[in-house]
Amino acid sequence: MAEVESYDFEGVKILPGTGQEVSLALGSGPAGNPRSIPVYIIHGNRPGPVLALTAGVHGDELNGVSVVHHLIHGDDHISGTADDRISRADLAGTLICVPVVNIEGMLLEQREAPDNRDINRLFPGKEDGNQSQRIAHTLFENVVKRADYLIDLHSAPHSRTNLPHVRADFELKECMELGKSFGTQIILHSSGPNGSLRREAAKIGTPTILLEAGTAHRFEIEAVHSGIEGVLNVMGHLGMIEREIRLPAIRLLVKRSKWARAEAGGLLHALVKPGEHVQKGQKIALVTDPFGEETNSIESPRTGVIIGLAINPLVRAGDPIANIVVCSKAKWTRAQSEWDSHDPEEESIDDEESLDDV
Numbered sequence: 001m002a003e004v005e006s007y008d009f010e011g012v013k014i015l016p017g018t019g020q021e022v023s024l025a026l027g028s029g030p031a032g033n034p035r036s037i038p039v040y041i042i043h044g045n046r047p048g049p050v051l052a053l054t055a056g057v058h059g060d061e062l063n064g065v066s067v068v069h070h071l072i073h074g075d076d077h078i079s080g081t082a083d084d085r086i087s088r089a090d091l092a093g094t095l096i097c098v099p100v101v102n103i104e105g106m107l108l109e110q111r112e113a114p115d116n117r118d119i120n121r122l123f124p125g126k127e128d129g130n131q132s133q134r135i136a137h138t139l140f141e142n143v144v145k146r147a148d149y150l151i152d153l154h155s156a157p158h159s160r161t162n163l164p165h166v167r168a169d170f171e172l173k174e175c176m177e178l179g180k181s182f183g184t185q186i187i188l189h190s191s192g193p194n195g196s197l198r199r200e201a202a203k204i205g206t207p208t209i210l211l212e213a214g215t216a217h218r219f220e221i222e223a224v225h226s227g228i229e230g231v232l233n234v235m236g237h238l239g240m241i242e243r244e245i246r247l248p249a250i251r252l253l254v255k256r257s258k259w260a261r262a263e264a265g266g267l268l269h270a271l272v273k274p275g276e277h278v279q280k281g282q283k284i285a286l287v288t289d290p291f292g293e294e295t296n297s298i299e300s301p302r303t304g305v306i307i308g309l310a311i312n313p314l315v316r317a318g319d320p321i322a323n324i325v326v327c328s329k330a331k332w333t334r335a336q337s338e339w340d341s342h343d344p345e346e347e348s349i350d351d352e353e354s355l356d357d358v
């Protein structure tokens, strides 16, 4: 017997122990077509918190979309089979999944909504505002305000890629706890820009973290996997599912990190990968002329680990090439190879240049 009532969402009743597709209406489009934000709700049999997952706020960032797919239906994309990640019967609480917030941006293969605005600068939105403000408002009123916790899934823009890492506001204890329970080796301090989902949600008392994993326009298996494991870790931490939380032996709490930049424009050939450890002064990329002859090189300004990397070969002077977090090789090797820790070692890193300068 269920210990909880049905969950009401926009006039739909979701029975305990079930999952259901619902949607949030956004008014009609140019052809009179109905527009909406798709939502999938899994409502458990037992009482527990409401966790919301949002993906595709930036329409071209797709790894998070795949993370949500795997969590709703399991690896075979069919619910009710043995590989399901979340058992509807055993769940405590409610999971509100928004696989793609910015559907029209996704169809246009772009970050912004069709009005070319960045929805993630317009929260909490405006009921009678422009298109993007209305999308932000609809999501904020109907999903964010219902949620006790929120995880917003992103990737780097198409010109760069990110080693999967969580961003959280270190000043807010509950956000920090959530960030730590996700289980990435790197956690970056960031309260988010004005109008970003995580900043505005935290402001109304919904602790929120953000995952940055991989690049845009792709489903990348490793990035998707890190998102699935991280969300399940958070759900275990919140008591929504039974789970042995897997944490790395060491985590790096990064207040600020350093970008290596191109000193001259040209065509970029990266010599390193995200997650790779580099020494100070090590050549990490070279820049060539149109014939492929080396005209410049980029050396690492730090000994540390690459967590962000340019992947677009076209660079101009000043472009960010690699984001490097200070860390010794021995520590990084341990952080990558030893898991199943219950009480990770922590190292605080505060380098000279803030993330927001990118």
Ligand SMILES: [Zn+2]
Pocket (backbone or CB within 6 Å): 058, 061, 154, 155
């Ligand atoms: Zn994004």
